[in-house]
Amino acid sequence: xxxxxxxxxxxxxxxxxxxxxxxxxxxxxxxxxxxxxxxxxxxxxxxxxxxxxxxxxxxxxxxxxxxxxxxxxxxxxxxxxxxxxxxxxxxxxxxxxxxxxxxxxxxxxxxxxxxxxxxxxxxxxxxxxxxxxxxxxxxxxxxxxxxxxxxxxxxxxxxxxxxxxxxxxxxxxxxxxxxxxxxxxxxxxxxxxxxxxxxxxxxxxxxxxxxxxxxxxxxxxxxxxxxxxxxxxxxxxxxxxxxxxxxxxxxxxxxxxxxxxxxxxxxxxxxxxxxxxxxxxxxxxxxxxxxxxxxxxxxxxxxxxxxxxxxxxxxxxxxxx
Amino acid sequence: xxxxxxxxxxxxxxxxxxxxxxxxxxxxxxxxxxxxxxxxxxxxxxxxxxxxxxxxxxxxxxxxxxxxxxxxxxxxxxxxxxxxxxxxxxxxxxxxxxxxxxxxxxxxxxxxxxxxxxxxxxxxxxxxxxxxxxxxxxxxxxxxxxxxxxxxxxxxxxxxxxxxxxxxxxxxxxxxxxxxxxxxxxxxxxxxxxxxxxxxxxxxxxxxxxxxxxxxxxxxxxxxxxxxxxxxxxxxxxxxxxxxxxxxxxxxxxxxxxxxxxxxxxxxxxxxxxxxxxxxxxxxxxxxxxxxxxxxxxxxxxxxxxxxxxxxxxxxxxxxxxxxxxxxxxxxxxxxxxxxxxxxxxxxxxxxxxxxxxxxxxxxxxxxxxxxxxxxxxxxxxxxxxxxxx
Numbered sequence: 253x254x255x256x257x258x259x260x261x262x263x264x265x266x267x268x269x270x271x272x273x274x275x276x277x278x279x280x281x282x283x284x285x286x287x288x289x290x291x292x293x294x295x296x297x298x299x300x301x302x303x304x305x306x307x308x309x310x311x312x313x314x315x316x317x318x319x320x321x322x323x324x325x326x327x328x329x330x331x332x333x334x335x336x337x338x339x340x341x342x343x344x345x346x347x348x349x350x351x352x353x354x355x356x357x358x359x360x361x362x363x364x365x366x367x368x369x370x371x372x373x374x375x376x377x378x379x380x381x382x383x384x385x386x387x388x389x390x391x392x393x394x395x396x397x398x399x400x401x402x403x404x405x406x407x408x409x410x411x412x413x414x415x416x417x418x419x420x421x422x423x424x425x426x427x428x429x430x431x432x433x434x435x436x437x438x439x440x441x442x443x444x445x446x447x448x449x450x451x452x453x454x455x456x457x458x459x460x461x462x463x464x465x466x467x468x469x470x471x472x473x474x475x476x477x478x479x480x481x482x483x484x485x486x487x488x489x490x491x492x493x494x495x496x497x498x499x500x501x502x503x504x505x506x507x508x509x510x511x512x513x514x515x516x517x518x519x520x521x522x523x524x525x526x527x528x529x530x531x532x533x534x535x536x537x538x539x540x541x542x543x544x545x546x547x548x549x550x551x552x553x554x555x556x557x558x559x560x561x562x563x564x565x566x567x568x569x570x571x572x573x
Numbered sequence: 574x575x576x577x578x579x580x581x582x583x584x585x586x587x588x589x590x591x592x593x594x595x596x597x598x599x600x601x602x603x604x605x606x607x608x609x610x611x612x613x614x615x616x617x618x619x620x621x622x623x624x625x626x627x628x629x630x631x632x633x634x635x636x637x638x639x640x641x642x643x644x645x646x647x648x649x650x651x652x653x654x655x656x657x658x659x660x661x662x663x664x665x666x667x668x669x670x671x672x673x674x675x676x677x678x679x680x681x682x683x684x685x686x687x688x689x690x691x692x693x694x695x696x697x698x699x700x701x702x703x704x705x706x707x708x709x710x711x712x713x714x715x716x717x718x719x720x721x722x723x724x725x726x727x728x729x730x731x732x733x734x735x736x737x738x739x740x741x742x743x744x745x746x747x748x749x750x751x752x753x754x755x756x757x758x759x760x761x762x763x764x765x766x767x768x769x770x771x772x773x774x775x776x777x778x779x780x781x782x783x784x785x786x787x788x789x790x791x792x793x794x795x796x797x798x799x800x801x802x803x804x805x806x807x808x809x810x811x812x813x814x815x816x817x818x819x820x821x822x823x824x825x826x827x828x829x830x831x832x833x834x835x836x837x838x839x840x841x842x843x844x845x846x847x848x849x850x851x852x853x854x855x856x857x858x859x860x861x862x863x864x865x866x867x868x869x870x871x872x873x874x875x876x877x878x879x880x881x882x883x884x885x886x887x888x889x890x891x892x893x894x895x896x897x898x899x900x901x902x903x904x905x906x907x908x909x910x911x912x913x914x915x916x917x918x919x920x921x922x923x924x925x926x927x928x929x930x931x932x933x934x935x936x937x938x939x940x941x942x943x944x945x946x947x948x949x950x951x952x953x954x955x956x957x958x959x960x961x962x963x
Contacts (some may be wrong), residue, residue, distance in 0.1 A: 338808035350585070352592050364581045365807040409803070524627045572672030 263434065265290050265417045265448035266311065271320035273306050280306040281472040284320070288417065293439070293449040295456065295463030297456070297559060303472040304452035305345065308421050311450065312342045325416050337368060337441035341415030344420045344543025345403040348409075351395035353406050355386055359396060359412060376412050384408040384438070400431025408436065411442075418442060419450045425460065436462060456559045466559065470567045484557050487565040492555040493538065495524045499547035507541035514538075578809040582817025583824065586791065590825060596787050599828040604780040605836055608773040610845075622650070623705040626657035626666060626675035626697075633683025635720065639676070639694070642716050651708075660697075667697050673705035674698045676713060689728070762802055773843040774923040775896040777833035778916045781826050781862065782890060787881035788822040793832035793876035819863045826859030846926020850935035854922055857942035861915045864949030870955040890914045900924070915945040 266288040281303040288294040296304045309315040311322050312338070313329045322329040327336035329526045349358050359377045368376055381387040384404040392400060407423060420439065424432045439462055442449055453459055459466050460480055467477040476483055497504065505517045505524055513534050516527040528534045531554045540547045590596045627643065629636050643654045655672065657663040658731055663675035677695035685692045694713045698706025795801045804814050834851060837843035845851045865886065873879035891897065893907075894916035911917030922938035 270815070311898075314802060314805055321784075334808035334810065337806065340806070342803065342806040344799050344802050344806075346799045348803045350589065350800060352589055357588070360808070361581065361585050362803065364576065365578055365804070365809060367808065 262329040263290060264288065265325060266294075266450060267294075267321075268307070268311060269321055271307065271310055271317045271322065273315060273317050279371055279472050281469075282471075284469070284474045286467050286474060288448045288450055290416070290448050291446045292464045293442075293451060293462050295452070295459040295466040295559070296452040296469050297454070297466050297563065298452075298460045299454050299467035302454075302469045304454075304469055305421055306472075308342075308419055308450065308452055312340055312419055314335055320465075322420070330467060338413065339416040341410035341413065341418045343407050343410045343418070343420040343423050345425060345486040346397075347406045349394050349402065349405060352393060354391050354393050355381065356390040359409060360404065362409045363412040373412075376414075380408040380411055383411070385434070392514070398431075399426065400428055403427050403431060403435060404438075407438065415447065417448045417450065421452050422454070424453070424455065425452075456563070459559055468559075468563055468566055470563075475566050476562075480559060480562075483559065483562045487557075487562050490527045490529055491532050491557065493528060493535070494553045494555070495526070495538070495542070495549050496522060496547045497524060497542065497547050498522060499542075500545055501547065502533060503545040504542055504547040507518045507545050508538055511537045511541065578807075578813045579817045579820060580642075582804070582814060586821030587819060587824060588693065589791070590787060590821070593635055593690035593787070596784075596825075599780050599783045601832055602827065604773075604776040604829070604833045607780075608769060608776040608833070608837055609841060614856040622653070622672075623673040623702070623708065624653045624655065625705075625709060626655050626663045626672045628657050628663045628675060628677045629661050630660070630680045631678045631682040633681075633685035635686045639678060639716055639895075642719075642760070643676075643712070646819035649703045649711075652712075654781075660695075664697055667699050670699075674709040676709065686724070689724060691717070691720075744891040767843075769837060769841045769843040770845070770901060770927040771924060773833060773837035773841065773921065774830075774845065774927075775920060777830045777837075778858065778894075778919060779887075779891045779896045780830045780833075781858065782887045782916070784822055784825050784829065784862055784884075785886060786880055787825070788818065788862075789869040789873060789879035790876050792818060792870050793873070793879050797876065798944035819867065822863050822866050823859045826862040827855055827877055830855050830858060845923060846930070846935070847932045850922075850926055853883050853939045854919055854935055857939045857946070858919050861942050861949070864946040864953070867953035868949045868956070871953040890916050893917065895920055915942050918942060918945075 264287040266286075268287065271284040274280050282520060284303070284307055286294065296307060306315065309327065310317045310320075311324075313322075313333060316330065324336045324339050329332065329336045329340075329341070348362070352360070356377055359380060360373060363373045363376060377390075378387070381390045384407065385441050386401060386408070389397070389401070392551045394405065397405070403423065407420070410418060423439075424435055427435065436458060439449060439451065450464075451458075451462060465477060465479055466483065468475050468483070476484065476486060501519045501522075503522055505519050508514050508517045508524065508526055511534060513530060514526055514528045518525045526534075526538065535552065535554070539549060539552075541547075605855055625643065629640065636663050640654065640656075642648075643652055657666065657672075657675060660675075660677050663672065663677065664674040675697040677697065679692045679908065682692050682694070694717065696706060696709045696713055698709065738766065795804070801814075805811060833845075834845050834855065838845060869879055869882050873882050893910050894900075894914035895903060895907070895911045896916060900911050900917070900920060903911075911920070918938040918941045922935045925934040926932075
C-alpha cells in the first residue's frame with residue numbers, strides 16, 4: 253500500500269464536495285464529499301447500486317451534478333472542461349476498446365485524444381504495452397484477446413498521458429484470479445508513482461489491499477471514510493486472539509485479564525480466546541504472561557475485524573447483498 | 574503540428590470502415606459491378622438497331638424499290654439488310670435470332686402494284702423481337718402507303734387527261750416527291766446518354782446511401798461498447814466527437830461515389846459531365862449523407878432500430894428517386910415524386926450533364942441538395958440535442 257498524504261488540503265488532486273445527482277425522482281447520490289491526495293489510493297466501497305458509478309461519472313465530467321462541485325488539480329470538472337479532463341485517466345467498468353483495431357492502434361488513438369503526438373506518443377504506447385505485459389501482442393486485434401488481456405489494455409489506455417488522477421470503476425469485475433492479481437499489482441504500483449487513484453469496488457479484499465483510505469457508500473450516501481483501522485475503531489469492533497496452549501491455562505487466563513486492552517478471556521480444552529483492542533500490540537504481553545504462568549503456546553491467531561464487518565455495522569447489510 | 578481531435582476521430586472511423594469488408598464491398602465493388610451489369614443488360618437504350626432479311630420472290634421493279642427503301646440513308650442507322658434466298662431460311666434465321674425480322678416480298682408483287690392492285694408484304698418476327706417486329710411492320714406499312722400515294726397520284730393524272738403512255742414517268746416523278754414537312758426527333762441535350770452513363774451515377778448513389786447504415790450503426794455500437802464513454806471523458810468537446818464522425822461519413826461518401834465516377838469513366842467509358850459540376854454534386858450528396866445519418870441517429874434508440882430505419886430510408890429513396898430506371902422514361906407521377914428525393918435531384922443533374930448540358934445545369938440541384946443536408950441535419954439537432962452521451 254502506498255504512503256498517503258492526507259493532511260495538506262491545498263494540494264489535493266481531487267476535491268468532491270456536496271455532490272448530488274438525481275435521475276427523475278430517484279436520488280443516486282446525495283451530498284457526497286471526499287478528497288484524494290497525490291499518491292493516495294482512495295477506495296469507494298459499497299454494494300451494487302450504492303452510487304459508486306454515479307459518483308465516478310460526475311468526477312470524470314460524464315454526468316453533470318445537480319448540486320456540488322468537483323475539482324481536479326484545482327480545475328473545475330465539466331463536460332467541456334478539457335483542461336481538467338486532460339488530467340484524469342478514466343477506466344470504465346466495461347472493456348471500452350475497439351475490438352477491430354490492434355492494441356497499438358487503440359493506444360495511439362486514445363493517446364492522440366489526450367494530446368500526445370509524434371515520438372512521445374510512440375514511446376508512451378510502447379511503455380504502456382510493456383507495463384501491461386502486452387508488448388508481444390501489440391499488433392494483434394483486441395477481439396483476439398482473452399478477457400484478462402482486454403482488462404489490462406483497458407487500464408493501459410487510461411495511463412498513456414500520465415494522468416494526475418486515475419479513476420477506476422470496478423476494474424476487476426468478471427476477471428479471472430490471475431489477471432485480477434496482475435491488475436491489483438499494477439494499481440498498487442501506480443500509487444507509489446505519485447498518481448492519485450480513485451478506485452471503486454464491492455470487493456472488500458481489494459479495498460483493504462489497495463486503498464490508503466476508504467469511503468463507505470450506501471444508498472447514495474457516504475456513510476463513513478478513513479483508513480481501515482480508523483473505520484474499525486469508529487464502529488468499535490475488537491480483535492480476536494486465539495492461542496493453542498498447554499499448561500495451567502486458568503493461571504494464564506487470569507494473567508491475561510490483567511493486561512490493559514484485553515477485554516474478555518475465555519478458556520476451552522486446550523485454547524484460550526481473548527477479545528482485545530489493537531490485538532497485535534497486546535501480543536508481546538500475552539506471550540510474556542504465558543511464560544510467567546509456565547504455559548506452552550503452540551500457535552497464535554489474531555483475527556482483526558475487516559471492512560465487511562465495518563460495512564455490516566454501518567449499514568446493517570452485508571457488502572455483497 | 575497538432576492534429577485536431579475531429580480529424581483523429583474521423584481517421585479512426587475510416588480505418589475501421591476500411592477493415593470492414595462489407596463496407597468496402599457496398600461502397601466500391603458493388604456499385605461498379607452492378608452499374609456494369611445493368612448497362613450490359615440494357616445496352617444503349619437510345620440507339621435501336623435491327624438486322625432484317627429480305628426474301629425477294631418477286632424479282633420485280635417494286636420489290637427492288639422496297640429493298641432500296643430499306644437501304645436508304647434515312648434508315649441506315651436503324652436497319653441492316655441481308656438478302657435471304659428463301660422464306661424457310663429467313664424463318665429459320667429469325668427463330669435462331671440471327672435476324673431480328675424478315676420481309677417476304679411475294680411473287681407477282683410488282684406487277685400487281687403496277688396493275689393498280691396489291692399483294693401483302695409478309696413480316697416474319699418472333700416473340701423475342703417484338704419491338705423489331707413492330708418497327709418492321711411500320712416500315713412495310715410506310716412503304717405500301719407510299720406506293721398507294723403514287724398510285725393515286727398517277728390515277729388522278731390519267732383521269733385528268735394525262736396520256737396512259739406517260740403513266741410510268743408520272744409514277745417515277747410522284748415517287749420522288751417527299752412530304753413538305755418531316756418530323757425529326759431531337760434530344761434536348763446535345764448528345765445521347767448511354768446506359769452506363771445513367772446507371773453508373775444511379776448505382777453509385779444507391780450504394781453510397783448504405784453509408785447511412787454504417788454510420789448510424791457505428792454510432793450505436795460505440796455507445797454500447799463503452800468507447801463513447803471514453804470519448805466523452807477525453808479532453809475534447811462533445812461537438813468534436815460529432816464532427817469527427819460526420820467527417821468520416823462525408824469522406825466515405827465522397828470516396829465511394831468519386832471512385833465509381835473515375836472508374837466507370839476510365840474503364841466503361843461512362844460520361845458524367847464537366848468535372849467541376851460533378852465534384853460539386855458529389856460533395857453536396859456526401860453532405861446529404863451526413864445529414865441523413867445524423868437524422869437516423871437522432872430518431873433511433875438502438876442499433877437494431879438504426880439498421881431498420883436506414884434500410885427503409887435507402888430503399889425508399891432509390892425507388893422514388895429513380896436509381897433503377899431511366900427516370901425520363903418513367904410515368905409523370907414518378908418523375909414528380911423523384912424530385913422529393915435528393916438522389917432524384919442528383920440523378921436529374923447527372924443525366925443533364927451526361928447529355929451535354931453545361932455546368933449551370935448542376936447549380937439548382939446542388940443548391941437543393943445543400944438544402945436537404947441542412948434540413949436533415951437541423952432536424953437531427955432538434956430531435957436530439959444531446960446525441961453525444963455515454
